[in-house]
Structure formats: structure tokens, C-alpha cells
Amino acid sequence: MRAATLTDFGAPLTVRDVPDPRAGGGEVLVEVLATCVPPYAAEVFSGERRYPLEPPVVPGVGGIGRVVSVGPDATRLRTGDIVWCDSTVRARDDALTPDITLQGWSSRGEGGARLARHMHDGPFAELMRVPTENAYPLPEAAAADPARWSALGVHTIPYGGLLAGRLQAGETILINGATGNLGSSAVAIALAMGAGKVIAPGRNQAALALLTDRFAPRLTPVELTGDEDTDRAAMQAAADGPIDMALDLLPPQAPATATRAAAMTVREYGRIILMGGVGMLGGADLALPYPWIMRNSITLRGQWMYPRTANVGMIRLIASGALDLAPEHVTRFTLDQVNEAITHAAKHNGPYDRTVLTPIG
Template sequence: MNEMKAAILEEFGKPLSLRTVPAPVLGTGEVLVDVVAAPVLPYAAEVFRGERNYLLTLPVVPGAGAIGRVRETGPDATRLTRGDWVLCDPTIRSRDDALTPDITLQGLSARGDGGLFLQRHYGRGAYAEQLLLPTENAVPLGPLESAEAARWAALTVCLVPYGGLLAAGLRAGETVLVSGGATGHFGSAAVAVALAMGAACVVAPGRDEAALADLERRFGARVRTVRLTGDGDTDRLRRTAPGPIDVVLDLLPPSAGPAPVRTAAMAVREQGRIVLMGGVGDDLAVPYRWLMRNSITLRGQWMHPRTAPASLIALARAGLLDLGQFTTTEFALDDIAAALDHAETAPRRFALTVVRP
């Protein structure tokens, strides 16, 4: 097939159009995948309206990440074969600088000019019948039924907090505070991933009492929830934990502002670790002397290391990460507008909107 159906973003603020476009042409070091299930981010419509100012060269086939089956491999692939089920990792890195590779999030965004340069070749995302990837970004899933593909697409959500928890060096038996919507899309996934990695306890702050109660129902005593009030929240976070808080993972969206980030960060123990992965745009005022005298590690993390998808798949295959927690709502590619609306307005906790080309 030399042509394929794809959704196209031609201009920020305009609806996606469905068109027939040339199919990708496979090269060495690449894999061509038939897309079976592509997740739709809750904020995808914001990106496509131009509200988030993401670096995205137009026109583009959007869509970050997918579950699919290998259609064809390049001549240097030694393990993947036609028909294999794979997780399509959207975090594409340049290969000519091992220390600081340029990165593009396929079909969504980029980091700097180098990431934009990568978009020239790997810019087309997953809202299409076929997807071209670097070979290392097609990660084997093992046997799968087609009906299961939408649920396995939840791995693309879990990869984000997994990258942050790996950056924090989370160890089994530690206590994690998930700051930034433990009741939201990435935050709720972070709770599940932290527990799958062996966290003894996850402290989950939020303002939605029903959502917090749902977390306790799902995970039991290993999750301790805190209703935020804006007054004395740092002390209440500390008191809620069964012991010192070892890791704080921040996933707050741009709308949150820096105050709740600081509230959570200041709850970490001496020699604890703080990882920032959210979208807050304003500067974070963290006391210099507090950081220094308490030997606090504070770092940012964008996405995940190259090896993360394979180890996350292993957690799911072992049953430690229960993808059955996620409910899925599926749309045909022809209904991409409805899928975007649903993703933006539907409940986000352990819920996934999926396009099935």
C-alpha cells in the first residue's frame, strides 16, 4: 500500500482534516508499523489550538505513541519480524550525540532546534494507518489480542511518571509523594507505577474528595490521601506519610502555578529527592540553604530513558502494573474530532481515549 489514511493538523486552531497521504518509506535503522491503537492526550486539543506553544512543524500528522504490529523492518533489525506487537515509543532521540541527544516527541512537540530538525524525518505521528519509527522505538510487547491493544496503550501514559521515578532512583520500600493531580491523568498513573515499582506507600494529595477516596479503594492502605486546603499543607503531607517522604514527583499542569509545587517539595526528608516533570511555567522559589543543608537532590526530567519502555512492559507482563485499572473509550480515525472532544472533557483518572485506525 503506497497510500494511507491520516489525520492532518494544517494550522493551529483549525480542526484536523482526514486525508489520504503517501505512506512512509522505510529506510535502514527504521521500522514501519501498522497502527492499531493510538492514545489521545487530555490536552491534545489545547496543543492543536496553539494554546501550549509546543514546537511542532506544520502541517503534521499528530499523535504521540501507539500500539501496533510490525509491517516491515529495515535490513539491520535482528529480532523484530513482521506481525510482532510493539509499543511505539514517541520519544525519538538523535543518534549522533550519545551524551546530549536532541529529542522530538513524535507527533506532539520537540526540544529546541535539534528536535525540530528531527521532525523533518520523524514528525508524522500515530493518527494514521502507518507509523515510521527508529528501530529502537518499536519495543516488543509479546503476544497480544487485537482487542487488548487499547488497554496496552495505557503504557504510553505510565511511561511519563515511570521516567520520573527512575530519575528519582526509587527503591522498594520507600515513600513517594505524587504532587500534581494524583487524581488526574498522569498523576493517577504515577500512583499505580510507584506501587508497581515497590513503593511502600504513596502519599496522594488533591482537592477532589471523591477521587481521593477512589484511590484508597483501588490500592488500599499503601495509598494515603491528603485533601489540600492551601493552609499548612506541607506539614499535613508529612504527617500523613507513615514515615519520612523519600521522593517527591511533581506532575502539575501549566495552570497550577508554582505554589503547590513548592508545598510538596518542602515535605521531602533530609537527603530526599525531588523530580520535576510538570508544565508549570513560573520560577520555583526553593530555599537555597534548605536545599544545601538538607542535602536535597532537585532535578528535572523530560520523559524517560531509552530502556524504560522494555522494563515497564515487564512490570505489566508480571502483573505488578495492572493495566486493568484503565478504562478505554475507542474511536475510529474518521471520528478524530469526537475523540479529541472526549479526551478533553471526559474523566481522566485511569481513563484513556484511543483512536483505532
């Protein structure tokens, strides 16, 4: 098969012939139809983000595929099925705290690194093997436009944060980082789940206008100044009532003060979910006042990725039409154009702008 390989950090990906992967017991072999290229992929491949990838590696984060073969443990999957391949691979020998790797992308701890050496390669290739439990059947509509459905790789992440925060219908939620790729996804999903109001802070006026045009009056934008106290007051005023939950999806480059300003807008008994990258590249860490957390009975939770059930829930939201993928802008690239796709993704990182690699054309 042909695959795009990261041979070394800082080098362009190389498209070349490599041996076909062989699926063992408990695994499925899929033909990769489409995979989203994350806007920050260039930062990963340059080494700037210091992800624990071990070159040479075929990278990528999940994708839409057609089943080529299944193992003896598969009782529902069939050859030819269109599936979503979830990149979040969990070790099977610890149900309580399983080691986790993001196949072809990242890992957590030594156990995750060991798992990554086994499930090493991702979807920037014509074929990929995945654990049986990571292949989720899709409705027939996905076969007609797998590139558009590959946005599952974006949407499922903030959906995991909304599930972790137990978002309820009618609640007011603040999405910190709403003008970014993941944050704008969170906005759309929160409203699809029945949020009464979304507060969308940001500095990108064009992105805020786009969100407002699509989701007003249930969305209220807030243009940030960079002053923590001023911004907190503006976000609370925009809510015109209590903020039940804050979901932070800011990137590593953002200052901790921006996360704190948003987090401390929540009401008594409010919830804060941290899913962003603040502090990953150094700088001040997040500091929240102990007395404020304790006296206001605040729930503070970190969430990395999502539970397995989130995949099914996200597929249902899209299949039902509750989350509409039609307004999203999709730009497709072939496998030979992989480096162009990476550059394009970095430049087109705003709301509902998808860069998609189609390995088999």
C-alpha cells in the same frame, strides 16, 4: 493511507488520504492499531500550549502497531510482530546529549526541531514509520487488546520519573498531581515497584476517593486547601514519618506554590523530581530556598520523558501483572471520530480513564 492531519493551530483535524510513508534505513513501518489521545491534546492543537509542532502534521504520542516491514539493520523484529512505538526519538550522532523530538508531538531546541522535520508524523494514521530502536516487541497478550496496551504512552512517562528518583521498595513517596492522568499513573506504578506508602494530594474529592478505594491502606489521600503552609503540614502529617521522595507532575496551569509545598515535604537527603509543566504558560517560577536545599542535602532533578530502557521495564511490569491494566476505563474511537476523541479526552482526564484512537478500526 488515511490520516488525521493538523493543518493549522485552532482548526479541527482533517481526516484525508495521504501518501503512504516509506521507511528508510534504520526505520520500521508499522500499521497503527491503537494510540492514546492525551487529555491536553485540545490545548496543543489550539496553540494554547505553544508546542513547536509544524503543520501540516499527523500528530499523536506513540502507539501500538503491527510491523509491516523492517530495514536491514533489524535482527530481531519480524513482519507481523506487535510492537510498542515509543515517540521519544533521539538523534544518533551524539551519545552524551542527543537531540530529542517527540514524534508527532513536540521537540527540544533547534536540533530537536530538525529531527522533528524528518520524523514528522505521528500515530493518528493507518501507517507510521519509526526508528528501528523505537519499536519494542510486546507479549502475545497485547495483540488481543492493543487499545488497553496503548496506555504505555501514559505509564512510561511517570515511570521515567520514578527511575530518575531511584525509588526503592518500602519507601514513602509523595505524588504531586496524583488525581490527574499522569499522576494517578505514577501512583499505580510506584506501588507496583514496591513503594511502602504513597501520599496523594489533590483537590478533586472524587478522584481521591477512587485512588483510596483502589490502593488503601498503602495510599493516603490529602485534600488540599491552596494555602502553601497548611498543605505542606497536612502532607507531612499524612505520611506519619519521613517522605523519601516527591514526584511533581502538575500541569502548566498549576501555581508554583503548589509544587513548592509538596517538594519541601521531603526528609533530609530526600529527592525531588520535577516532570510537570509549572511555569510553561507564564506566572511565577519555582523558588526553593538555597539554605534548605544545601543544609538538608536535597537532590533536585528535572526529568523530561524517560530513558530507552524504561520502555522495556514498563512492558515487563504490565506483562508480569505487577501493573494491572484491567481496572482502566478505555473508550475507543475510529480515525473518522478523531475530533470527537480529542473532545472526549479533555472531558475524561481523571485517573485511569483512557481515550484511544484505533486508526484501522
